[in-house]
Amino acid sequence: EVQLVESGGGLVKPGGSLRLSCAASGFTFSNYNMNWVRQAPGKGLEWVSSISSSSSYIYYADSVKGRFTISRDNAKNSLYLQMDSLRAEDTAVYYCTRGYSSSFFDFWGQGTLVTVSS
Amino acid sequence: QSVLTQPPSVSAAPGQKVTISCSGSSSNIGNNYVSWYQQLPGTAPKLLIYDNNKRPSGIPDRFSGSKSGTSATLGITGLQTGDEADYYCGAWDSSLSAYVFGPGTKVTVL
Numbered sequence: 001e002v003q004l005v006e007s008g009g010g011l012v013k014p015g016g017s018l019r020l021s022c023a024a025s026g027f028t029f030s031n032y033n034m035n036w037v038r039q040a041p042g043k044g045l046e047w048v049s050s051i052s053s054s055s056s057y058i059y060y061a062d063s064v065k066g067r068f069t070i071s072r073d074n075a076k077n078s079l080y081l082q083m084d085s086l087r088a089e090d091t092a093v094y095y096c097t098r099g100y101s102s103s104f105f106d107f108w109g110q111g112t113l114v115t116v117s118s
Numbered sequence: 119q120s121v122l123t124q125p126p127s128v129s130a131a132p133g134q135k136v137t138i139s140c141s142g143s144s145s146n147i148g149n150n151y152v153s154w155y156q157q158l159p160g161t162a163p164k165l166l167i168y169d170n171n172k173r174p175s176g177i178p179d180r181f182s183g184s185k186s187g188t189s190a191t192l193g194i195t196g197l198q199t200g201d202e203a204d205y206y207c208g209a210w211d212s213s214l215s216a217y218v219f220g221p222g223t224k225v226t227v228l
Binding site: 045062100 | 120150151153155157162163164165168169174204206208210214215216217218219220221222
């Protein structure tokens with residue numbers, strides 16, 4: 001059974017940093033692209049970042065480019081999102097998702113809430 | 119302002135059919151695959167349709183997808199109260215080098 005479990009969310013002040021983690025199990029992690037998708041309270045889905053299976057290709061939404069860094073450790077079956085210079089508008093539930101090419105996200109974690117507030 | 123457009127809401131009685139449109143451009147829907155996601159209240163999104171019209175294992179055939187040009191459509195037949203959810207379309211945008219989602223459509227069963 002595919003499982004994606006996010007952790008690392010919490011309350012942080014504007015300008016602060018946070019590192020999200022996603023522990024993957026139930027599939028060969030190193031064979032799949034991975035992604036972060038977020039959802040602000042009461043709002044729709046927003047793609048944040050994608051990383052290819054070998055970390056060769058990395059993409060970011062314009063809204064986080066230069067502030068967020070996606071990475072992965074295939075030996076640990078883990079995906080990460082380093083979030084710096086956080087803003088109030090980054091407040092959202094962050095979902096770890098497994099991707100197939102750049103076409104779709106077939107499995108989603110339960111999400112971790114990040115709140116940026118003073 | 120979303121790159122993809124969807125109606126904010128659709129509704130129908132139990133047993134009826136609803137369709138949800140998703141309109142984009144040649145840089146996203148026109149030249150890339152479309153996927154659809156269902157988000158039940160308080161839960162994570164779930165993949166409903168991929169590659170325009172394919173259903174993952176476990177998704178009933180009441181759900182269908184189609185694409186024509188720069189638009190895509192999700193159809194739900196035999197509407198059930200358990201189908202009340204938000205539905206999102208998505209596609210890769212080759213010009214933006216970004217994945218884009220529609221704003222979501224809320225389905226209400228009357």
